[in-house]
Amino acid sequence: MRLLLPVLLFVVVLLAAYAPAPVSPVASPEATVRWENLQVLPDTLSRDALMGIMRGFTGALGVRCDHCHARGSEGPPDFPSDANPMKDVARDMMRMTWQINTETLPAIEGLQEADGMQVTCYTCHRGGTHPATSAPAEGEAAPVERDRNEHPHGDHGSDG
Numbered sequence: 001m002r003l004l005l006p007v008l009l010f011v012v013v014l015l016a017a018y019a020p021a022p023v024s025p026v027a028s029p030e031a032t033v034r035w036e037n038l039q040v041l042p043d044t045l046s047r048d049a050l051m052g053i054m055r056g057f058t059g060a061l062g063v064r065c066d067h068c069h070a071r072g073s074e075g076p077p078d079f080p081s082d083a084n085p086m087k088d089v090a091r092d093m094m095r096m097t098w099q100i101n102t103e104t105l106p107a108i109e110g111l112q113e114a115d116g117m118q119v120t121c122y123t124c125h126r127g128g129t130h131p132a133t134s135a136p137a138e139g140e141a142a143p144v145e146r147d148r149n150e151h152p153h154g155d156h157g158s159d160g
């Protein structure tokens with residue numbers, strides 16, 4: 001139970017970052033789904049909430065569901081299975097992100113907005129599986145999805 005509140009906060013932030021419409025992270029009793037193998041997220045998550053998070057992952061990393069979920073020969077992935085090692089990587093990434101938000105950031109003195117969550121999967125991943133470690137060279141496109149904001153700097157050839 002000690003972990004439940006921070007995890008729910010984490011869920012709310014993920015949803016705020018990715019879900020098209022606000023949904024409650026906790027299902028009403030009638031809508032409760034029996035998840036088979038949640039180890040980080042709370043079992044009380046509604047289907048909408050869990051799917052919102054999963055779609056957040058695919059968007060943040062620029063992957064499809066089967067990047068983390070094991071595939072059988074045909075049909076949809078076996079979602080509860082842990083056969084794909086990326087699933088455990090993602091679990092550790094969730095724990096890390098949660099720790100950054102609940103411990104690391106709040107411990108930085110002088111940071112004005114350390115209260116509440118600041119970091120999501122997208123913060124690092126920016127639409128790719130391998131976060132960039134340095135700024136792109138001048139005139140080079142970013143290795144991951146370009147910033148959607150219009151930056152008036154530089155020229156991108158004739159694509160404008």
Ligand code: HEC
Pocket residue numbers: 034035036037038039040041042050054055057058061063064065066067068069079080086087088090091
């Ligand atoms: C970046 C990795 C990643 C991607 C991409 C991803 N998932 Fe997941 N998914 C996970 C992890 C990790 C869990 C287990 C979470 C836990 O242990 O609390 C999970 C759990 C689930 C579960 C719950 C299974 C159960 O009953 O235990 C479902 C359903 C699911 N994902 C569906 C999807 C769908 C649909 C997509 C694509 C839209 C998707 N996932 C994309 C990592 C991912």
Ligand code: HEC
Pocket residue numbers: 057061068086089090093094097119120121122123124125129130131
């Ligand atoms: C603080 C930065 C940071 C955050 C936040 C972060 N990641 Fe990562 N992630 C990384 C780094 C760095 C790697 C290693 C990339 C590499 O191997 O080049 C990585 C790798 C991964 C991989 C393995 C990708 C592959 O194909 O090898 C998965 C899956 C992943 N992260 C999922 C997530 C998910 C899901 C979240 C949000 C819950 C998340 N990450 C949040 C930095 C981050």
